[in-house]
């Protein structure tokens with residue numbers, strides 16, 4: 218067994234505790250862990266195969282930590298990503314501000330990265346409408362403006378989670394088909410050229 | 420309670436020492452355990468894995484100026500953004516306190532005006548030089564901002580007179596101050612620990628914070644803005660410091676500046692070590708395999724050694740968070756005893772998702788994740804192919820041993836540290852010490868013995884102390900430190916003869932209990 222070859226790099230971004238790890242956990246392991254919340258330290262990588270039509274695409278998912286402490290490092294996690302799932306918590310409006318920050322960062326630094334805006338914890342927002350702090354249509358407008366996809370998911374119930382990742386894989390697979398000869402993916406093990414970090418902070 | 424104290428070295432009484440020959444079979448047969456560093460049971464065959472902390476004094480001495488040369492330095496450290504760039508985030512962090520960072524079992528909600536809060540045995544506070552709260556062990560930082568303001572005022576008041584405040588003693592408690600610019604750490608303790616020990620614990624907390632941020636970044640943020648709220652950068656790491664403080668109360672390793680190993684047949688350990696050694700890549704500096712809080716093996720780059728304090732910080736990082744259980748972690752970490760200025764990058768993963776075996780690969784290159792991931796797969800593959808895997812699984816089933824194996828009836832527990840290897844061994848805690856309170860009480864006793872052996876001006880070579888609940892004996896030579904706990908029925912002569920028997924037993928078992936052949940790549 219050697220390390221799995223990864224076709225597409227997918228990065229999870231968003232303020233801390235919005236539910237990035239829970240989303241990956243639900244998608245990859247089909248479960249929702251209850252119990253005390255554990256911040257991600259740095260980032261965690263997991264590879265997952267997904268069927269698109271009759272093809273198999275391997276997503277290399279980077280679940281990053283939302284803490285500001287790692288912000289200066291964030292580029293190593295999203296550099297070369299083909300898709301970014303930018304998460305915000307439907308019950309926390311400040312998390313949407315933070316999502317906008319990540320969108321800007323990606324637009325500046327990763328023009329080939331497709332953006333998926335993901336409102337999390339939809340089960341909470343549905344159970345009690347009054348706690349919703351981020352309006353669906355506001356986000357949809359923003360998504361149209363930046364050319365992003367838009368989902369609302371619940372990692373607790375699993376609602377819309379598979380659909381989100383399926384869409385990511387399909388988009389990748391059709392764009393990969395356009396961009397390169399069939400069968401060649403992006404080998405993330407490859408060394409990239411070094412880059413100048415400060416470019417994305419000006 | 421009687422304290423019987425010897426100031427004379429024991430070396431002379433015990434006569435001849437083991438000669439320099441260090442072949443393994445001779446070591447095992449040698450009748451007298453070596454009293455000289457390098458010949459004691461558990462001493463490694465070659466150079467030590469750890470940076471040599473010869474003494475407690477090394478540890479408490481301020482060594483910031485003498486950090487070793489490193490290759491892990493990164494260039495982006497100066498790039499912490501200035502305040503203007505962060506206006507939005509600032510607002511977010513202010514109102515996020517309600518929703519996040521209430522990690523696990525933290526007693527954060529505790530009312531700081533309550534009796535329970537006051538009654539905690541040991542408080543730890545961290546504040547900035549502007550008096551802003553950064554961390555409190557109990558209660559919330561917000562509720563304590565005026566208290567911390569007063570602490571800072573006190574520090575500044577004394578410093579204005581060109582003095583330094585170190586500690587205050589009051590009615591049944593002491594307050595200890597540690598000034599590590601740009602931070603101020605304050606401990607308030609009701610325990611019997613000395614100022615020095617409390618200061619050392621604060622130093623650990625300081626290094627915990629540095630390991631997350633680097634000193635460079637820490638200095639940088641405060642240079643830009645004196646009253647910066649550091650909790651923004653530390654958000655989500657409180658449980659690391661909480662856990663570290665728990666370890667300081669319980670884990671003899673942190674007290675002794677040493678690490679303990681998973682008992683494992685030396686042949687199996689050698690196979691594991693060479694699997695780690697074979698899976699190398701250019702950027703790799705340390706490969707560490709641990710089982711729970713025990714070391715299985717550590718392989719390091721030639722000429723580099725790891726400070727036990729840095730290793731404890733790594734253990735604490737892995738041990739306090741379940742987030743490495745799934746997938747592969749990739750995180751920046753500063754090893755402050757190696758270098759306070761730069762980040763290493765650690766690849767952290769469990770060999771199997773349900774197992775206790777955690778592999779930490781420490782690299783200098785933050786771009787090297789996939790190479791390290793490949794190393795991990797090679798290690799797993801190689802271990803699976805060998806019988807060592809089976810041996811490892813069996814060792815994991817009994818990661819400790821009962822003191823009865825030593826067959827000394829009065830002996831309840833002991834801690835033995837081989838100085839030259841920086842490794843210690845200790846049996847599992849026997850029945851009377853299994854509750855948290857009793858475990859901590861025993862640790863307090865060991866701490867007391869330790870402080871007698873390491874007294875800055877009048878260090879003792881050995882100490883025997885009778886108590887109502889147990890008798891204690893401690894002995895330090897240039898080769899080892901030994902702490903023993905006997906039932907209260909024993910006598911001093913029983914204790915003395917037990918020591919010889921125990922040392923022989925450790926010598927006999929040393930291949931299993933220690934890492935005698937540390938490897939490098």
Ligand SMILES: Nc1nc2c(ncn2[C@@H]2O[C@H](COP(=O)(O)OP(=O)(O)OP(=O)(O)O)[C@@H](O)[C@H]2O)c(=O)[nH]1
Pocket residue numbers: 231232233234235236237238239240250251252253254255256257258281282283284337338339340341370371372373374655
């Ligand atoms: N009800 C509900 N709770 C959720 C959902 N997703 C996450 N949570 C909770 O939100 C908290 C944070 O979830 P995480 O997935 O750890 O958050 P994160 O974004 O990974 O946080 P960081 O690693 O700190 O950046 C946890 O207590 C989860 O149980 C959801 O869909 N519904």
Ligand SMILES: [Mg+2]
Pocket residue numbers: 237238239255256257280281282283
């Ligand atoms: Mg997370």
